[in-house]
Amino acid sequence: LLSFLSAEHIPSVSVTVEDAEARDVINNEKYTAATHQATRQQIPCYDPGNMQFLGILEADTAGKVEEKIQRARAAAKDWRQSSFRQRRLLMRVLLKYIIEHQETICRVSARDSGKPMVDAAFGEVMVTCEKLAWLAREGERHLCPERRTAGVMMFYKAARVEYHPLGVVGAIVPWNYPFHNVFNPLSAALFAGNSIVIKVSEHASWSSRYYGRIVAAALAAVGAPGDLVQIVTGYAKAGQALVTGGVDKLIFVGSTEVGRRVMAAAAATLTPVTLELGGKDAFVVCHDADLGQAVATGLRSAFQSCGQNCAGAERFIVHERVYDAFTAMAAEAARGLRQGHALGGPPVDCGAMCLPGLAERVAELVDDAVAAGAQVLAGGRLVRPPGGGQFYAPTVLAGVTPAMRIWREEVFGPVMAIAKFHSEDEAVALANDCAFGLGSAVFSQNEVRANAIGARLEAGMTSINDFATTYMCQSLPFGGVKDSGFDRFAGVEGLRGLCVAKAVCEDRWPWLMRTDIPPILRYPVGDGAFGFVAGLVGMFYGTSLGARARGLGAVLRALLPAGKKR
Numbered sequence: 001l002l003s004f005l006s007a008e009h010i011p012s013v014s015v016t017v018e019d020a021e022a023r024d025v026i027n028n029e030k031y032t033a034a035t036h037q038a039t040r041q042q043i044p045c046y047d048p049g050n051m052q053f054l055g056i057l058e059a060d061t062a063g064k065v066e067e068k069i070q071r072a073r074a075a076a077k078d079w080r081q082s083s084f085r086q087r088r089l090l091m092r093v094l095l096k097y098i099i100e101h102q103e104t105i106c107r108v109s110a111r112d113s114g115k116p117m118v119d120a121a122f123g124e125v126m127v128t129c130e131k132l133a134w135l136a137r138e139g140e141r142h143l144c145p146e147r148r149t150a151g152v153m154m155f156y157k158a159a160r161v162e163y164h165p166l167g168v169v170g171a172i173v174p175w176n177y178p179f180h181n182v183f184n185p186l187s188a189a190l191f192a193g194n195s196i197v198i199k200v201s202e203h204a205s206w207s208s209r210y211y212g213r214i215v216a217a218a219l220a221a222v223g224a225p226g227d228l229v230q231i232v233t234g235y236a237k238a239g240q241a242l243v244t245g246g247v248d249k250l251i252f253v254g255s256t257e258v259g260r261r262v263m264a265a266a267a268a269t270l271t272p273v274t275l276e277l278g279g280k281d282a283f284v285v286c287h288d289a290d291l292g293q294a295v296a297t298g299l300r301s302a303f304q305s306c307g308q309n310c311a312g313a314e315r316f317i318v319h320e321r322v323y324d325a326f327t328a329m330a331a332e333a334a335r336g337l338r339q340g341h342a343l344g345g346p347p348v349d350c351g352a353m354c355l356p357g358l359a360e361r362v363a364e365l366v367d368d369a370v371a372a373g374a375q376v377l378a379g380g381r382l383v384r385p386p387g388g389g390q391f392y393a394p395t396v397l398a399g400v401t402p403a404m405r406i407w408r409e410e411v412f413g414p415v416m417a418i419a420k421f422h423s424e425d426e427a428v429a430l431a432n433d434c435a436f437g438l439g440s441a442v443f444s445q446n447e448v449r450a451n452a453i454g455a456r457l458e459a460g461m462t463s464i465n466d467f468a469t470t471y472m473c474q475s476l477p478f479g480g481v482k483d484s485g486f487d488r489f490a491g492v493e494g495l496r497g498l499c500v501a502k503a504v505c506e507d508r509w510p511w512l513m514r515t516d517i518p519p520i521l522r523y524p525v526g527d528g529a530f531g532f533v534a535g536l537v538g539m540f541y542g543t544s545l546g547a548r549a550r551g552l553g554a555v556l557r558a559l560l561p562a563g564k565k566r
């Protein structure tokens, strides 16, 4: 509330929006892989919803990436001295711009990634606003020095942790949320006093020019160094150059397979890595769930952004008593969804697949499941509109079993794969029978039951009677277990993870007691040195009063002159 009442002036920034970013019809040139061949130097960009060719971006070479890291390093030297007031203002300037330009941001994201406007509003704008607002409101509190207890022996010391900026953070991000994937690591890194070099995906690079202009305008508005944020466009080579280029920490968000390669490469320079990898979330529906709510939430968790979500419900595990009703309700709703190009026409529920070849891969996994006995209740096919575009129909697939590929491999597409369970133990076993462990959800009107099941799920996050809401609580950590990666990039843990957590210890009462090495322990140590230390151990850690008293006795004896010892 106080932040609303505060009289602080938040500058508005103005950012050029280019023609192609604002208009529906740009030109008639369609993208084809044959005519717009990707070379190692250039990145052809297109709208996956209608194959509209958008232009060519330069791919950064390894040398260019190194140059960007150096610029970021120079800027970080100034920024680490910045006040929390200035960092907060930067968050609020960005927040203000985003709120005032939601529609443009969503249009640009929709064009670059194929997602419908409402999905962009949720996954690009809303979560980013929550993050910026949280950082501005609470960030300082979590980065201030934190008192810790000094322990038993060190009772006369004051102990604390200080959070100092790391320096230069590197981030390598995927294409599924082009806007949020940039502003998410950027906001936390800058708030913690670092600079950042972000490598965007070659499959969603076009929008990064617009984001770069937003960031540049915001940095200028608060008087921050212009080189604080560097955006890298390019392929795997540019990513590799960032991993080994000497950044102080690397956040990798992407597939498990590439994550392994990134970690191996980072080992050479001992660069710490956070790995945010694939997911295949379990969505458990108990017999006593509110079915209307579970189905509506399930549909959104499977079809939001056409299923191209790291934390996406990919395995629905439904109690046998409500299985038929759940599958029927989900199938009926899925059959009614409108799919198509996100811009320029009536609103759509589902958009396109951003990654070339992904729709075909989803088809392969669904067909494989059908061949093994699963039933398609809705969708289950590639969609090829006359205007072009990469689409797969929202699909409901029942009768899925752990023997099928679709149970184990990340789909990253619009498929509700549904399996049946009859006991809670079986539900938990099914949910945990997976190499991934990012998010999870449990639905039951009995909160005790839902929480008990949730606690047994091998996942980094669990939402009870909802899906992925942990990410809207930006104070919470985001990340996975098993093949979904490790370390956390959001929440208090993620913010502090972008700092050196420095331990500091000093005399608590220096005016009363300045600590020094007692004469018996000074070199050369006295004859009773061992007895003295052993006595201290007994005196401070003895498990009974008698043991402590014996320890005290040993200390005193050790201090007696040699002739007086008995």
Ligand SMILES: NC(=O)c1ccc[n+]([C@@H]2O[C@H](COP(=O)([O-])OP(=O)(O)OC[C@H]3O[C@@H](n4cnc5c(N)ncnc54)[C@H](O)[C@@H]3O)[C@@H](O)[C@H]2O)c1
Pocket (backbone or CB within 6 Å): 172, 173, 174, 175, 176, 199, 200, 201, 202, 234, 235, 236, 237, 238, 239, 240, 243, 253, 254, 255, 256, 258, 259, 261, 262, 275, 276, 277, 278, 279, 309, 310, 311, 355, 410, 412, 438, 484
């Ligand atoms: N856990 C999360 O927070 C999260 C969020 C979004 C997406 N994802 C995952 O991302 C995957 C989809 O994204 P993708 O297809 O872009 O993933 P990807 O692993 O193919 O690529 C991710 C990024 O890594 C870069 N890259 C590729 N090879 C590299 C190398 N050898 N060294 C360094 N960088 C390299 C790419 O250019 C891209 O920018 C899915 O598995 C999804 O689950 C995870």
